[in-house]
Amino acid sequence: MNHNQPRPFHLPESIPNQPRKTRKCTHQQLNFMPSSPSTSPTIFFNKQSMTTMFSAAVDKLSPCTYVTLAIFFILVFVVKTKPRRSSGRHKLPPGPKPWPFVGCLPELVRNKPTFRWIHGLMKEMKTEILCVKLAQTHLIVVSSPEISREVLKTQDAKFASRPSTAATRIITRGYLATALVPLGHQWRKMRKIMTSELLSPTRMRWTYGKRVEELNHIVRYVHDQAKSPVDIRSLARGYMVNVIRRLVFRRRGLGGPKGSGLMGPQEVEHAEALFTIHAHLFAFCVGDYTHFLSFLDLEGHKKAIRDANATVDKYHDPIIHSRVAQIRSGSHTEADDLLHLLIMLKDAEGMPLLSLEEIKAQVTDLMLASVDNPASSVEWAFAELIDTQKSCGRNRQGGW
């Protein structure tokens, strides 16, 4: 993907996007305060007196009033949750009839694999665009190049944001990083730092030596395994985690025994935690669609993510804390790695641009963004080579 491609700005309502500095408590937000003290009367209630007044009023209600109130609340609930009839202008694409509250979630869980169920629905309904309601979320599926172009190019701004899930919220410490953050102020700020400071062509040249060193390690390792089979997946993953650890922390290891393979036990634990996070990041989770069930953590995803994130923090935090202390005390003034760069960034007033939480979130984000895609690409490339016997033969003839 083109990391320099500008992404259109779209501010999701549910995300705290405002920068810390501009986030003020306005009078409108604290709406119990009058806009002008001289013209509007101000009524102050203390919580205890309100509770007493409320219980006194409730005590006086007759059974008939209770029933009327209950019917009223049920009616309000039904009207509020009833799907609105779509007007001609905002008509939704065709799709299966949803159940109240849960939409098509039961069908989604029952029909595996999901893509085959969706293909079947589109065929059955003879449509190239489908709408599947999953609790409060409309899942739109498109299957024609024309509509795909409309979604990915013409209406890009409306669809470009990333989903906000329980997992992404935990990993990004409340959306403070880049790769897992929905579009908005924070994403733009962090992405600018990524493209201009951390992943720019100049910076990539700066890290060249370290990457080559790591490459030499892996070539030596494969050479030493010459007679035994090599697991491409763990090799590619191990290489990526070692490289990014080196670029961010200027070290391959995390302390402890070295181990006989590419990594020691501590590095293996760190790498496994990163890939556990990947496995759960966008995995289907009922709580992401039905927020009132989120606290139940039915699939155990939140727990898995929290545990893996705690493992990652266990290794990252001590390094980050000591570096911040070194740099802020002035005992270290030169940037040797990407973490140094993040800590040394300054705003217009010469103050640190990133908070400690933002640095921690960004380091984890960078680790996650850089380990999975390249490792999967290598694995897929090898799988293709092995599958395509003919091309393998050709490559060998060409001196493979």
Ligand code: HEM
């Ligand atoms: C074969 C290698 C790679 C592939 C195929 C790849 C693919 C992608 C894709 C598809 C996205 C967009 C995800 C989305 O919009 O939700 C992305 C985002 C990102 N990737 Fe990569 N990536 C690769 C390597 C890397 C490496 C090595 C790094 C870091 C050293 C990296 C850092 C990032 C970052 C920071 C983002 C977020 C950018 C943004 O929000 O605009 N990627 N990558």
